[in-house]
Amino acid sequence: MKVAASEAKAVLGSLVRQAEGGQTIELTRYGKSVAVLISAERYERLTRELFSESE
Template sequence: MPDQYSIAQARDRFAQIVHQAENGKPVEITRRGQSVAVVLSLSEYQRLTREKSKFGAELATFREKYQISTLNINPDEVFSNVRDRTSGREVNF
């Protein structure tokens, strides 16, 4: 659970709150006991707001980074027997 400060406390401890956020600990700000804001580090904010990439693009990046093509792996052979193709158990409703 993040540390929690009222707006008045946050005003008095602003430098401390920023330091906590920089060190990766989010700080919750409240007004009259209700949460109204959270102070995060810039890196955490950027992580949360960055544009999400598509699975295919990430897979291509992974394959390029780890040079999967040089391993001579045929995905059709590797994954051909992963799934059990039987009909499963009989269920009575």
């Protein structure tokens, strides 16, 4: 799901709940991706995988 950063402010709580549920939220500015909102669980898994590959 893509959401303009300026619009995300108004619905941040809802976006956080969606991310907690496993959805990836892509924040955009002027149509360009600038950030991604994912659950903490997914972030931890991704960083764990990334760092275990580099060892």
